[in-house]
Amino acid sequence: MSVDIRSLRDIPRIGDKMAKRLIEHFGSESLALEAIVGGDIASISQVEGMGQRYAITLVHDVRSRKEGVTACDFLKTREAMDVYEKVLDLVKGFAHTSYARDKLNIYIPYPSSRSDIIMELRSSVSSCMDTARLLKDDEEILALLPKVKQLSFKFTIPKVRDRVIVTADQKVFEYARERFGSMLDVHLARSLSEFIDTARGYSHVIAADDAYLSFDFPEDVRPEFITDLKGAENWQIIPEKDISTFARNLESITCSIRVVQLLRSKGIGFYAGVPDKDLGKLASVLSVIDENGNITAGTDKEVDRLRYVMAGLDQSVSIAVRNANAKLDECLVNSEFTLRGQEMLKVMKGSVELKDLVGKKLRASYHTVVRECAGEVCSTLSLEKKEALFVDSLFPEEITHPLEADREQLNVLRQHIEKKILKRQLEHKREVSRVLASSLDTVRGMVREVLDFDVGFAIGCFASSHNLVMPEIVEGPGFGFEKGRNMFILSRHGKVVPIDYSVGGTRFSPQGDPKRVVLLSGVNSGGKTSMLELLAQSVILAHMGFPVPASAFELSFTDGMYYFAKSKGTLDAGAFETTLTEFAVVADDTSKLVLVDELESITEPGASAKIIAGILEVLTENRRSMAVFVSHLSELILENTKSSIRVDGIEASGLDADLNLIVDRSPRYDYIAKSTPELIVERLSKKTSGKEQEFYARLREKFR
Numbered sequence: 001m002s003v004d005i006r007s008l009r010d011i012p013r014i015g016d017k018m019a020k021r022l023i024e025h026f027g028s029e030s031l032a033l034e035a036i037v038g039g040d041i042a043s044i045s046q047v048e049g050m051g052q053r054y055a056i057t058l059v060h061d062v063r064s065r066k067e068g069v070t071a072c073d074f075l076k077t078r079e080a081m082d083v084y085e086k087v088l089d090l091v092k093g094f095a096h097t098s099y100a101r102d103k104l105n106i107y108i109p110y111p112s113s114r115s116d117i118i119m120e121l122r123s124s125v126s127s128c129m130d131t132a133r134l135l136k137d138d139e140e141i142l143a144l145l146p147k148v149k150q151l152s153f154k155f156t157i158p159k160v161r162d163r164v165i166v167t168a169d170q171k172v173f174e175y176a177r178e179r180f181g182s183m184l185d186v187h188l189a190r191s192l193s194e195f196i197d198t199a200r201g202y203s204h205v206i207a208a209d210d211a212y213l214s215f216d217f218p219e220d221v222r223p224e225f226i227t228d229l230k231g232a233e234n235w236q237i238i239p240e241k242d243i244s245t246f247a248r249n250l251e252s253i254t255c256s257i258r259v260v261q262l263l264r265s266k267g268i269g270f271y272a273g274v275p276d277k278d279l280g281k282l283a284s285v286l287s288v289i290d291e292n293g294n295i296t297a298g299t300d301k302e303v304d305r306l307r308y309v310m311a312g313l314d315q316s317v318s319i320a321v322r323n324a325n326a327k328l329d330e331c332l333v334n335s336e337f338t339l340r341g342q343e344m345l346k347v348m349k350g351s352v353e354l355k356d357l358v359g360k361k362l363r364a365s366y367h368t369v370v371r372e373c374a375g376e377v378c379s380t381l382s383l384e385k386k387e388a389l390f391v392d393s394l395f396p397e398e399i400t401h402p403l404e405a406d407r408e409q410l411n412v413l414r415q416h417i418e419k420k421i422l423k424r425q426l427e428h429k430r431e432v433s434r435v436l437a438s439s440l441d442t443v444r445g446m447v448r449e450v451l452d453f454d455v456g457f458a459i460g461c462f463a464s465s466h467n468l469v470m471p472e473i474v475e476g477p478g479f480g481f482e483k484g485r486n487m488f489i490l491s492r493h494g495k496v497v498p499i500d501y502s503v504g505g506t507r508f509s510p511q512g513d514p515k516r517v518v519l520l521s522g523v524n525s526g527g528k529t530s531m532l533e534l535l536a537q538s539v540i541l542a543h544m545g546f547p548v549p550a551s552a553f554e555l556s557f558t559d560g561m562y563y564f565a566k567s568k569g570t571l572d573a574g575a576f577e578t579t580l581t582e583f584a585v586v587a588d589d590t591s592k593l594v595l596v597d598e599l600e601s602i603t604e605p606g607a608s609a610k611i612i613a614g615i616l617e618v619l620t621e622n623r624r625s626m627a628v629f630v631s632h633l634s635e636l637i638l639e640n641t642k643s644s645i646r647v648d649g650i651e652a653s654g655l656d657a658d659l660n661l662i663v664d665r666s667p668r669y670d671y672i673a674k675s676t677p678e679l680i681v682e683r684l685s686k687k688t689s690g691k692e693q694e695f696y697a698r699l700r701e702k703f704r
């Protein structure tokens, strides 16, 4: 039964505490609900106290309430679930984003009662396959996608230190502090002098009322009057607020824009609500900021020049000073100083200092050197007139040797440049923020769509890489295929022998034999278990609406799949009983596929054969059941039943030159294949020597 979910309270797993955390994390209940219903496992996992496993369970829970089924409705045994999880891991290997890797968990196999969902999925997966065919080798898209992450809004914006709001009005002050206080300084100035003192500490001053409008301010205080603070937009006062959101997520956003543009250029309609022109504008606005929210180099020549000045100031001053001192030294070395008699008398009388006389003599040369030194700094840094005046004040009027730049004045120059950069940046930031503020929803939606694109793209790439085909759905019961490939063997060994096989009524059935219940006999290590695994993989994929690993595949939908893997060793009485209880479930009249691997080891061979025969009879009587039982006891089982059960066989014809079994991996229909353990014994005897070989030779004799 499907249930409508309208609030977090409708989800039994979510208590008050978790609901609060979800709302805090996503920003609102509707966004939290959207993430859960939409299967955004990656984001839900980030909620405090959640974790990935819990997020998956939560999403499955909610979806199963909406869809009325869970994965366990189809996957009836632990081993069936294991195969599903391993298949899903293979698909996840093709995801380019962690978002997609997590979200792929929402895909589950559905029972035939929800064939409507399977059919819907088949059509969307088919278009994912088309997209993958087109794009799977596109290097640009493959490089862009891994850089797209979910947008993060969880960060505090560092306080802006170079800007201040100053007001003379208590009410305005309180309002400004409440709205902007966490992001920039707000001051109450009760007098003009207080205003000016405060203003001098900042590169940009916003005067938030008209109290000081008519005053003449000193040249270094140039407030901006924004007298209606309530009517002001955030981008005017604190453009950093919106810019930060974009800057922190810059790579994800710019890569998403590029992905959308690329997809559109390939004729794939994507994110239709936003026209190309708007995307282009967004991209060009974003190109102006870097990941710290600063204006990027190349945006504004003046900012670039000032940054260049800032970066080169210390070095160019020290080089120019060094050059000046070298010139001064040279000048001194080449100077002669002659005291005339009058001068000597004055010095002797103490009315003139020798130092002053020397200074007088050197002044002209000193000032020339200092002028040249300042000129060198100005030209190296391409300083403007006003900045050049600051440079002049770096060097003392009085002759000093060696020449040194005044550290304090250098600092004043640095602050002057810095203020100019900040002021200029503010103009750009306001422009950028004005555009970005209205684009947040667009960008949020776009990044989500790109991430969701990767979910489908991963499925498409998986299908394409494994050469999968969409199975044809038939009335059945039955399944049959050509060139089926076990994907686990393929990923483990890099190659796999394709197999043809059919059970029940399909166009691949042997001479139209529609037998639905078969025993699979055959040689040890012939590939019987691998065949069951291949069937399980394909049937699970088909019930997920996914393509399957074969060149052609037909199957009928079933209500559930039972996969019982080989049990290890003979079971004790308790475990035997438990195993039988597990098998009792196959007796109901639902449509089902039962795959069983060597059940005989549950007890001694004679009894096992009877039990297996009994189970097969029950399955044969249910017209909607299909079953493949792998067994080495097929003859014994047939002796114990009158039901019409087909025995197929995987046979080995010998050993090749490398002592590997020569096996035809495709089962032969209606054929009891021998286990041929003698081939294994023969192989061992050929591979060994001495005593060991004698031992195997003796065993071999037993088969003659």
Ligand SMILES: Nc1ncnc2c1ncn2[C@@H]1O[C@H](COP(=O)(O)OP(=O)(O)OP(=O)(O)O)[C@@H](O)[C@H]1O
Pocket (backbone or CB within 6 Å): 486, 489, 495, 496, 497, 498, 499, 522, 523, 524, 525, 526, 527, 528, 529, 530, 531, 665
């Ligand atoms: N189609 C195939 N292509 C390539 N290798 C295969 C194929 N099928 C099986 N193999 C390989 O053969 C080996 C034995 O396979 P598997 O375990 O399925 O045989 P089995 O018939 O179940 O053996 P046993 O009767 O001893 O349990 C495995 O290593 C598997 O990788």
